[in-house]
Amino acid sequence: MGVKLAVARRFGANLRRARRRANLSQEQLGSRASLHRTAIGLLERGARMPRVDTLVKLATALEISPGELIEGIAWTPGTAEAGAFSIESRDEPEGG
Numbered sequence: 324m325g326v327k328l329a330v331a332r333r334f335g336a337n338l339r340r341a342r343r344r345a346n347l348s349q350e351q352l353g354s355r356a357s358l359h360r361t362a363i364g365l366l367e368r369g370a371r372m373p374r375v376d377t378l379v380k381l382a383t384a385l386e387i388s389p390g391e392l393i394e395g396i397a398w399t400p401g402t403a404e405a406g407a408f409s410i411e412s413r414d415e416p417e418g419g
Contacts, residue, residue, distance in 0.1 A: 327372075332390070334369070334373070355385075356384035358377065359381060395410060396411075
């Protein structure tokens with residue numbers, strides 16, 4: 324699995340877990356965050372990565388810090404070479 328896909332899937336798992344913890348449907352979260360429910364589904368499946376403004380909308384709608392949605396995703400800055408994302412290993416995220 325490519326790193327970009329792994330990052331998208333980790334974000335999606337974090338979003339799904341936070342949404343379920345808040346006891347919200349995808350449609351309810353979408354309404355609170357001014358997003359369509361299909362956008363929520365795409366994000367949760369790891370088919371799409373959010374822009375920063377979308378990350379903030381989601382965190383605000385869930386009443387959590389944006390950091391909770393990017394938990395387990397790390398960036399290593401580069402000097403002469405490009406930096407890289409990495410995914411912290413842990414047990415399989417809830418729900419998949």
